[in-house]
Amino acid sequence: MIKRTVFFVISSFIAVSTIQAQNLVGLGGGQEYSYDKLVIKSPLFSSGYLLAEDSIKYPLKLVWYYQIDGDYYRRRVLNNGSYEFIHREVEGAIELYSALRTTTTFNPYTGVPTTTTGKVNFYSKKGKAFKKVKGKNLMEDLSDCKPCMEEIKKTKTLNLISAIGLSAGLGIFIGTAVTNLSEKPEPGESSSIPAGVFIGPALCFTPWILSGPKRKHYSNAIEIYNERE
Secondary structure (H helix, E strand, O other): OHHHHHHHHHHHHHHHHHHHOOEEEEEOOOOEEEEOOEEEEOOOOOOOEEEEOOOEEEEHHHEEEEEEOOEEEEEEEOOOOOEEEEEEEEOOOEEEEEEEEEEEEEOOOOOOEEEEEEEEEEEEEOOOOOEEOOHHHHHHHOOOOHHHHHHHHHHHHHHHHHHHHHHHHHHHHHHHHHHHHHOOOOOOOOOOOOOHHHHHHHHHOHHHHHHHHHHHHHHHHHHHHHHHO
């Protein structure tokens, strides 16, 4: 009984140690190192780096990928030669990654800026270069998988609805603005806000509203492909 207990304790310790060691640093030369403790540092006035075991520094410019507590990030080279590290959401023959993008828009009436943060998805097929997740790219890379193609084709209807909603919204908003500016209210007549001022912008949000369902169909296609592989 004591031997079994000791064996269980040792096995549990090994398992926990293995789980805790899910911290990796992969360099551009192909070297990979594993650590118990790994954190990313982003100094205000210097370049970022990975700090392993509180003493070993890896400048991010030398890092190809890294993993901290199970969260895996891989370098993506941008068109201007710079780079960013994007987060892996799905692992497999086709890996799905995401990056956060922040955009600022201005209210046309008040001029007050509104900042929103959204997710942009990329994928890599069997370790090749990243491509943006969109129908055209996925149809090229998943063309040999019929169920995948069926999922991707569902987004075409959503694209059509998005285009119609955006066009209609812009048309209503511009038409309302032009009509409102050209008409002069009668003396003593109270002015009211035309309904088009609300309907037009609401319809313009159609592409944003349908972006979630589109992303789901793309994710389904990637999942189906990985299961087949």
